[in-house]
Amino acid sequence: METKIPYKIYLEENEIPQAWYNVRADMKNKPAPLLNPGTLEPMTLDELKGVFCEELCRQELDNDTAYFPIPEEIQNFYKMYRPAPLVRAYFLEKALGTPAKIYYKFEGNNTSGSHKLNSAIAQAYYAKKQGLKGVTTETGAGQWGTALSMACSYFGLDCQVFMVKCSYEQKPFRREVMRTYGANVTPSPSMKTEVGKKILAEYPDTTGSLGCAISEAVEAAVTQPGYRYVLGSVLNQVLLHQSIIGLEAKAALDKYGIKPDIIIGCAGGGSNLGGLIAPFMGEKLRGEADYRIIAVEPASCPSLTRGKYAYDFCDTGAICPLAKMYTLGSQFIPSANHAGGLRYHGMSSILSQLYDDGLMEARSVEQTAVFEAAQLFARVEGTLPAPESSHAIRAAIDEALKCKETGEEKTILFGLTGTGYFDLKAYEQFNDKTMIDVIPTDEQIAASLAKLPKADK
Amino acid sequence: METKIPYKIYLEENEIPQAWYNVRADMKNKPAPLLNPGTLEPMTLDELKGVFCEELCRQELDNDTAYFPIPEEIQNFYKMYRPAPLVRAYFLEKALGTPAKIYYKFEGNNTSGSHKLNSAIAQAYYAKKQGLKGVTTETGAGQWGTALSMACSYFGLDCQVFMVKCSYEQKPFRREVMRTYGANVTPSPSMKTEVGKKILAEYPDTTGSLGCAISEAVEAAVTQPGYRYVLGSVLNQVLLHQSIIGLEAKAALDKYGIKPDIIIGCAGGGSNLGGLIAPFMGEKLRGEADYRIIAVEPASCPSLTRGKYAYDFCDTGAICPLAKMYTLGSQFIPSANHAGGLRYHGMSSILSQLYDDGLMEARSVEQTAVFEAAQLFARVEGTLPAPESSHAIRAAIDEALKCKETGEEKTILFGLTGTGYFDLKAYEQFNDKTMIDVIPTDEQIAASLAKLPKADK
Numbered sequence: 001m002e003t004k005i006p007y008k009i010y011l012e013e014n015e016i017p018q019a020w021y022n023v024r025a026d027m028k029n030k031p032a033p034l035l036n037p038g039t040l041e042p043m044t045l046d047e048l049k050g051v052f053c054e055e056l057c058r059q060e061l062d063n064d065t066a067y068f069p070i071p072e073e074i075q076n077f078y079k080m081y082r083p084a085p086l087v088r089a090y091f092l093e094k095a096l097g098t099p100a101k102i103y104y105k106f107e108g109n110n111t112s113g114s115h116k117l118n119s120a121i122a123q124a125y126y127a128k129k130q131g132l133k134g135v136t137t138e139t140g141a142g143q144w145g146t147a148l149s150m151a152c153s154y155f156g157l158d159c160q161v162f163m164v165k166c167s168y169e170q171k172p173f174r175r176e177v178m179r180t181y182g183a184n185v186t187p188s189p190s191m192k193t194e195v196g197k198k199i200l201a202e203y204p205d206t207t208g209s210l211g212c213a214i215s216e217a218v219e220a221a222v223t224q225p226g227y228r229y230v231l232g233s234v235l236n237q238v239l240l241h242q243s244i245i246g247l248e249a250k251a252a253l254d255k256y257g258i259k260p261d262i263i264i265g266c267a268g269g270g271s272n273l274g275g276l277i278a279p280f281m282g283e284k285l286r287g288e289a290d291y292r293i294i295a296v297e298p299a300s301c302p303s304l305t306r307g308k309y310a311y312d313f314c315d316t317g318a319i320c321p322l323a324k325m326y327t328l329g330s331q332f333i334p335s336a337n338h339a340g341g342l343r344y345h346g347m348s349s350i351l352s353q354l355y356d357d358g359l360m361e362a363r364s365v366e367q368t369a370v371f372e373a374a375q376l377f378a379r380v381e382g383t384l385p386a387p388e389s390s391h392a393i394r395a396a397i398d399e400a401l402k403c404k405e406t407g408e409e410k411t412i413l414f415g416l417t418g419t420g421y422f423d424l425k426a427y428e429q430f431n432d433k434t435m436i437d438v439i440p441t442d443e444q445i446a447a448s449l450a451k452l453p454k455a456d457k
Numbered sequence: 458m459e460t461k462i463p464y465k466i467y468l469e470e471n472e473i474p475q476a477w478y479n480v481r482a483d484m485k486n487k488p489a490p491l492l493n494p495g496t497l498e499p500m501t502l503d504e505l506k507g508v509f510c511e512e513l514c515r516q517e518l519d520n521d522t523a524y525f526p527i528p529e530e531i532q533n534f535y536k537m538y539r540p541a542p543l544v545r546a547y548f549l550e551k552a553l554g555t556p557a558k559i560y561y562k563f564e565g566n567n568t569s570g571s572h573k574l575n576s577a578i579a580q581a582y583y584a585k586k587q588g589l590k591g592v593t594t595e596t597g598a599g600q601w602g603t604a605l606s607m608a609c610s611y612f613g614l615d616c617q618v619f620m621v622k623c624s625y626e627q628k629p630f631r632r633e634v635m636r637t638y639g640a641n642v643t644p645s646p647s648m649k650t651e652v653g654k655k656i657l658a659e660y661p662d663t664t665g666s667l668g669c670a671i672s673e674a675v676e677a678a679v680t681q682p683g684y685r686y687v688l689g690s691v692l693n694q695v696l697l698h699q700s701i702i703g704l705e706a707k708a709a710l711d712k713y714g715i716k717p718d719i720i721i722g723c724a725g726g727g728s729n730l731g732g733l734i735a736p737f738m739g740e741k742l743r744g745e746a747d748y749r750i751i752a753v754e755p756a757s758c759p760s761l762t763r764g765k766y767a768y769d770f771c772d773t774g775a776i777c778p779l780a781k782m783y784t785l786g787s788q789f790i791p792s793a794n795h796a797g798g799l800r801y802h803g804m805s806s807i808l809s810q811l812y813d814d815g816l817m818e819a820r821s822v823e824q825t826a827v828f829e830a831a832q833l834f835a836r837v838e839g840t841l842p843a844p845e846s847s848h849a850i851r852a853a854i855d856e857a858l859k860c861k862e863t864g865e866e867k868t869i870l871f872g873l874t875g876t877g878y879f880d881l882k883a884y885e886q887f888n889d890k891t892m893i894d895v896i897p898t899d900e901q902i903a904a905s906l907a908k909l910p911k912a913d914k
Contacts, residue, residue: 006470007536013463079464080548080839091537109566111841111876153836173630173881179888180835378637379610382537384568419568421878424630431636 007090009252011083017247018070020240023278024350025066026285029357031236031349032324034060035311040455043321051218052237053228055126059237068240070122077121077154078244081110086252087416091380093400100403102396103260104416105249105276106383111177112147114386114418115272116232119241120144123230124151133226134158138188138213140268140343141167141388142174143418144232149181160227162188162216164343166207166336170425177422188213195219195317207336210269210344215317233269234314234323234348242275249413250279260291260413262399266391267295267304267362270348276415277360284359293360294399295351296391298370299439301334303327303347304355304362306445311455312346322455325352328440329448335438342388345448365394366437371430373397374420386418387426464547466709468540474704475527477697480735481807482523483742486814488693488806489781491517492768497912500778508679508686509694512583516694525697527579534578534611535701538567543709544873548837550857557860559853560717561873562706562733563840568634569604571843571875572729573689576698577601580687581608590683591615595645595670597725597800598624598845599631600875601689606638616640617684619647619673621800623664623793627882634879645670652676652774664793667726667801672774690726691771691780691805699732706870707736717748717870719856723848724752724761724819727805733872734817741816750817751856752808753848755827756896758791760784760804761812761819763902768912769803779912782809785897786905792895799845802905822851823894828887830854831877843875844883 024030033042048057059068070078089102107115127135134157139145145161152159161183168175168187175185188208189196195215199206206212214231221229232238253260263280265273273295283289295304303326313330314320327346334343347355354360367387374390376397377383385393396414403410420427429435481487490499505514516525527535546559564572584592591614596602602618609616618640625632625644632642645665646653652672656663663669671688678686689695710717720737722730730752740746752761760783770787771777784803791800804812811817824844831847833854834840842850853871860867877884886892 008470010467013465111835111839111878113878150836150839154839173878176881176885176888177841177878180832180841180884182836375637378568379607379639382568382607382611384634384637421568421570421630421634424633427637428633431633 005088005256008085008087009255010085011248011251013079015251016078016083017244017251018075019067020070021243021247021278021282022062022066022068022240023281024063024236026282027353028285029353030063031353034321034323035455037313037322037453051222051229053123053126053130053132055129056123056237059240060235071125074122074125081117083248084109086249089381092377095376095380096397096400096404098400098404099407099409100400101409101411102400103413105245105413106416107245108383108386108416108419112143112150113421114143114147115242115245115275116144116147117150118244118275119232119238119271120147120151121154122241124148124155124157127157127228127230128155132157132228134160135228135230136160136217136220137230137232138162138210138217140164140210142171142422145183145185146174146177147232148230149178149183152183153181159183160220161185162190162213164188164208164210164213171422174422188216190216192216193219195319199316206333209316209333211314211316211330214315215319218315218319233271233344234346236350238271239274239278239348239350242271243278245272245275245415246278246280249276258411259289261410262292262294262412264294264296264392264395264399264412264414266342266388266415266417267297267347267351268342268388269344270351272415272417274348274351281354281359294395295355295360295362296395297362297364298342298391299364299366299437301328301343302364303345305364308449308452309352309356310452312452314346322453323349325349326355328445329451331451332448342391363395365391366439368435368437370394371435375430384420385416386420387423389415389417392416462545462713465542465544466712467542468705468708470536472708473535473540474701474708475532476524477527478700478704478735478739479519479523479525479697480738481520481693483739484810485742486810487520488810491778491780492912494770494779494910508675510580510583510587510589510685512586513580513694516697517692528582531579531582538574540705541566543706546838549834552833552837553854553857553861555857555861556864556866557857558866558868559857560868560870562702562870563873564702565840565843565873565876569600569607570878571600571604572699572702572732573601573604574607575701575732576689576695576728577604577608578611579698581605581612581614584614584685584687585612589614589685591617592685592687593617593674593677594687594689595619595667595674597621597667599628599879602640602642603631603634604689605687606635606640609640610638617677618642619645619670621645621665621667621670628879631879645673647673649673650676652776656773663790666773666790668771668773668787671772672776675772675776690728690801691803693807695728696731696735696805696807699728700735702729702732702872703735703737706733715868718867719749719751719869721751721753721849721852721856721869721871723799723845723872723874724754724804724808725799725845726801727808729872729874731805731808738811738816751852752812752817752819753852754819754821755799755848756821756823756894758785758800759821760802762821765906765909766809766813767909769909771803779910780806782806783812785902786908788908789905799848820852822848823896825892825894827851828892832887841877842873843877844880846872846874849873
């Protein structure tokens with residue numbers, strides 16, 4: 001007799017995981033190390049700690065430790081907005097008429113509106129512990145910047161945010177949330193940094209990109225005493241912190257004896273997907289279980305599905321270390337569409353390696369199809385999803401519809417990373433039927449890839 | 458030995474209350490009935506059902522039935538976003554250095570961003586059950602309109618929303634949420650109704666008011682076949698549905714053996730306050746327990762603290778029935794400040810009677826003090842509160858600070874009705890330090906009250 005699964009599964013407070021899981025410990029092929037762009041040698045702790053907090057550098061470089069205890073102050077902060085619910089999408093299943101069982105891990109029930117807070121509070125904590133004055137960062141859609149503002153406010157740190165210009169203009173209210181939490185927000189590219197000035201001189205009409213905002217934030221960090229740079233995605237440390245998503249989801253599923261067949265997450269830099277799949281991928285790597293894992297990216301910025309696995313700069317300004325990743329080239333600037341935080345040219349080294357090893361799949365979806373899924377989800381499940389998250393919704397719906405054809409009762413888990421309350425300009429375009437799909441041509445991608453640094457060994 | 462209280466108390470799904478509580482059943486002095494403005498006789502079921510759904514009219518008129526079972530379809534919808542958490546404000550207590558124990562019932566974790574969904578889904582359900590084509594309504598800050606859009610979308614009903622013009626302009630994104638859920642949104646006053654045309658002719662520059670939008674929505678309902686009007690506050694039926702807030706809060710407190718000393722809610726029309734206090738007031742009326750209950754209203758629209766207890770129109774256009782309430786006069790239009798949904802000239806008849814009987818207190822607070830409380834709350838508790846809810850936060854902080862002076866360990870419960878994600882224009886003013894307090898003069902209130910209808914017996 002099947003236990004009736006509630007609509008929402010909340011862990012008890014004492015069931016919130018007390019350690020992060022480092023999937024690298026179980027990877028046979030470790031992710032390629034960051035390289036110093038000058039020497040093409042792996043970045044050392046000493047080199048990294050000029051840019052990042054020291055403890056975070058240790059986490060970045062550690063491919064062996066499987067579990068990192070979560071410091072008590074971070075655990076306390078987590079209690080402010082965690083556990084996040086695991087939701088059974090009964091309403092969506094009914095609307096689709098599918099025999100599939102759909103679950104989603106909802107990370108949007110906090111003012112940052114996304115999962116980004118999970119890593120922001122960790123990074124702010126280590127910055128504070130190191131005695132820093134403040135941190136700098138970039139933000140695309142604004143979730144990361146908001147999350148970091150909240151985290152810095154909690155620890156009394158100064159917070160300087162470079163916000164991708166097209167998001168800054170489309171999402172003026174995000175700026176006010178960040179200001180309410182005490183942050184300084186600058187549209188990027190800006191005249192505040194040398195790299196910003198250079199990019200503006202070359203592309204005066206650019207609407208910006210995450211890669212470009214990263215360059216500015218890094219420059220701002222290394223040129224101000226007492227500051228370090230923090231990043232909301234891509235890095236190993238971020239995926240480590242975000243493992244809380246998957247650990248909680250798995251604990252909630254385990255409580256009811258549920259094993260997912262398919263796990264789906266949207267993928268920009270990889271922070272959400274990497275966090276959601278971590279403990280499941282761990283089981284897969286250790287041969288304890290098997291799962292289909294699907295990364296979903298925007299057709300406008302398809303790093304996994306159309307990019308190249310190669311060393312590249314993490315930023316447009318080419319001042320960051322080189323990372324080996326599936327990339328469209330650091331000079332790739334996606335069209336000014338609304339995929340928000342997924343507008344990043346590369347993919348986290350961990351996920352790139354797992355994908356290259358055939359341990360996960362990837363697909364790209366077009367924007368209008370994504371918003372159709374978002375609208376359906378909003379209407380039946382009640383939550384207006386973020387455009388980013390809606391990429392995962394699209395794929396989950398598609399898989400559920402396949403089950404409808406085949407009659408298979410598969411269990412699908414996807415990550416609902418956040419809410420779309422600050423993305424109403426995009427919804428307005430969709431409602432007005434003026435939204436279009438802009439997909440890069442092969443020539444555009446080839447031209448961008450031609451500028452890859454010569455670092456592959 | 459005190460049990461350690463978790464940060465958030467979630468009821469189990471099967472602990473969500475299955476019946477609404479009607480506080481009128483325990484009131485010795487019943488709220489005064491609605492009057493027909495023509496005859497000055499109490500409105501009958503037959504008269505009311507031309508405007509409202511029939512089942513809702515029955516609920517409106519029933520002063521005797523203590524519990525109304527919640528229909529199963531509404532219970533199912535509640536599971537989409539309920540139970541709402543009861544949060545122990547440990548972070549706020551620490552920031553204030555108070556010995557008081559502060560709890561808040563958080564109703565903002567749904568896309569409508571507020572408690573309004575609790576009644577919207579009930580009203581949409583009864584409209585659907587009656588076989589209607591659609592409903593009309595007004596919305597101030599936009600929470601009610603959003604909630605109703607979501608509820609109508611769920612039941613496949615047409616939804617026509619008249620939105621107070623100043624909110625329509627300050628909150629364009631609210632409109633897109635409503636459109637995403639399929640609603641039609643019109644800024645009020647509009648040229649779509651006779652009453653709208655009349656108001657615009659008299660006050661061409663008006664920024665609108667809830668009372669005026671109500672008039673338009675009622676006219677639209679009675680002039681279209683298959684439509685009825687629904688209202689998000691003030692009415693007895695709404696307070697009945699909103700009792701779910703208090704019932705859940707009380708069940709969560711009871712689980713841990715906690716008895717609040719002071720219960721605080723913001724009050725515009727009274728839907729949140731009436732719902733939050735319902736079961737506690739019931740105990741008080743039956744002599745089973747005592748509580749201090751405090752209604753908090755904006756100084757810009759102080760119906761309880763500076764209004765008159767008298768029969769008045771619920772709407773500016775004077776086409777609705779007369780309700781006996783604390784009122785500033787239906788012609789009172791508050792300054793175009795940002796108190797949002799609290800910009801209503803009167804107070805629910807139930808709460809007005811309870812206040813007149815000395816069973817609860819009231820106080821008014823100024824806008825800048827409210828936003829100071831909102832900012833502190835956001836920074837320490839992590840949730841950006843709605844301006845309306847922040848009135849309750851202000852009063853809760855003030856009470857907690859009194860405890861700090863006296864050393865009393867009082868237990869304070871307040872209602873956090875919603876989030877401020879669509880109120881960033883107001884936060885921007887606060888961040889820019891351009892926010893001002895505009896309080897009506899005695900002469901302004903007297904002039905408005907001079908126009909009260911002659912209906913008091």
